[in-house]
Amino acid sequence: MVLLLLRTYVNNFFQNGYPLSMVFATLFTRDAKTLAISDAVLVSSTFICVPFVKALQKGHIRYYYTGQTILHVYQVITLALAIQWTFNREWPWVQSGFFTLHTLVMLMKTYSYVATNGYLSDLARKRALTEDQLRKSTESVGGYEVALAEAKEAAPQSPGTQTVTPIGTPLSDKEAILDQVKLRQRLNSAEQVKKDNTIAPPKTSSYLPMGDTPEIPPHPLVHHPSSNIAVLAQSLTEMDLELTSTGKNRVQFPNNISYANFLDFQMVPTLCYELEYPRTERIRPLYIFEKTVATFGTFTLLYTITEHYIIPLTPTSDQSFARSMLDLALPFMLSYLILFYIIFECICNGFAELSCFGDREFYQDWWNSTSFDEYARKWNKPVHAFLLRHVYQASLSSKRVSKLSATFFTFLLSAVFHELVMAVVTKKIRMYLFGLQLPTPKDGGTKEDKPTIHENIYTIPNALTVSRIIACPVLGWAILEGKYGFATGLLLYAGITDWIDGYLARKWNMRTVIGTILDPAADKTLMTTLTVTLAMKGLLPAAIILGRDVLLSISAFYYRYISLPPPKTFERYWDFSIPSAEVRPTQISKYNTFLQLSLMGATTIAPIIPLDLSMQLSALQLTVAATTIWSGLSYVFSKDAVKILSQHRPPKP
Structure with missing residues (x-):
């Protein structure tokens, strides 16, 4: 690696007149x-x-x-x-x-x-x-x-000595x-x-x-x-x-x-709280010096790789995906390994020494892992310990889920937060990292599989609901492009089809379990699209609405898994013709959805109306914020919000 640094510096000096560019330094020191x-x-x-x-x-x-x-x-x-x-x-x-x-x-x-x-x-x-x-x-x-x-x-x-009893004599x-x-x-x-x-x-x-x-x-x-x-x-x-x-x-x-x-x-470099930790008796200055030098030296290597082998090769619109992978695979792999070394070997050990923290097992031999779950246990021990105690074991202690369900929920939560970090960093949501982190559900057991009820999901109400979901990206594009008239038309289409599919489902007995999931999902997709795009245009604060919807979406993944009749396979998990759980909106959530839609509609229409609606919109925003928190808590404490269906009979119409 030293030879790589020297070669890079020498070549850059002869080509540009300086050994190292400061483009990346300007980037990460900004603000x-x-x-x-x-x-x-x-x-x-x-x-x-x-x-x-x-x-x-x-x-x-x-x-x-x-x-x-x-x-x-x-x-x-x-x-x-x-x-x-x-x-x-x-x-x-x-x-x-x-x-x-x-x-x-x-x-x-x-x-x-x-x-x-x-x-x-x-x-x-x-x-x-x-x-x-x-x-x-x-x-x-x-x-x-x-x-x-x-x-x-x-x-x-x-009492201080151990009592020995004859063999066969009970205590x-x-x-x-x-x-x-x-x-x-x-x-x-x-x-x-x-x-x-x-x-x-x-x-x-x-x-x-x-x-x-x-x-x-x-x-x-x-x-x-x-x-x-x-x-x-x-x-x-x-x-x-x-x-x-x-x-x-x-x-x-x-x-x-x-x-x-x-x-x-x-x-202390740990995420799990204890009443007392194992401690060392003193701080070793030479050890601190060693880790400090290692941190800055390794960061110099990371900086050089990023500056000369990643930034210049940033993919362009006319470059193929295969070429981008070929150019960036090795530099990114080296950067990942170097960053891992800086965090877990240098920074964590440095803070452990400064705080006299005795447990230095921040990682194990993850490079010898033969499965993803083994890798997940070994590569980041502090996070693994946190998930093990506060997610996996906490789920089991509730006595409501099996070990398989607790494992799936743990990986799901980890995948959600990894995807969240990637979304914040890249300003994009791709979901491939999320999908790759989810384990494939194994067979739910050796018991004889019970017959599973299938239902017809190809109905007009479901088709209208799916069309609302498809219209959401177009609606977001219209708002970002400032085409508020077109966006208002799509919003009216969403409202009309929402009423029509509900009417048809009740009138012609077309109600399905997947419909009870798709309908609120379409509403949340519409709300999220409006919230994000209007917030990006500076027309709406988004924190509370998005926070509630993210939690509800995570809960939907969890309830789908625990309610799925065995065998719990990946294919059956995504087969929505198999009913498992039914979501019943609470009364306050219905009011909140109406208020949110009113706020989104008013905010979308406001730019094309020659009136000052700022005071009215502010009052409506406060009302929506209060009812959003209230409705989110109602899903947590209501006994009838989520119903686990029987495996032997379809849901009542």
């Missing part, structure tokens, strides 16, 4: 001050999580489900504002990509921080209730002090309880320090072997003769294990809730 201020505001805004978590801990807000709703609304608004700000500043792809990715990182960190502490706050509340129940139970044996004395008499003589209930508690302590301690194929920590480390980690003593009433009291005491012990870290400091909730702790979490 740098505004980018730095914007990023500082973004990072500072995340500290609002600390008082919010304190409110959860004190019981002012219950995490389930008020706190969760507030968290999701905050994250959607933050992401929408960040994307809107990126478009408003008209940043180049470097600044847009950095700010969008950093926004996603901050959102993942804040989610993990609030979700973990929210769960612990709810667990602490349950612990307090259990302790009150335990004290009431001890009244039946003469009081708490008497129960302590009885438990002390029933305890083993040497007593009290011994079994104590054995379970100790086993869980050992497993928790082992889970924190056990790492396969990890980068070895520095010699001066605060890593403690399992045997040196101080164990939390079980509750003193664990050995009580009363099984009811012993079980309650065991529950308290297990809760204490979850409320206490497994490191040497034994940090206990809620002692971790502070601005200093949150700042430390922001500094």
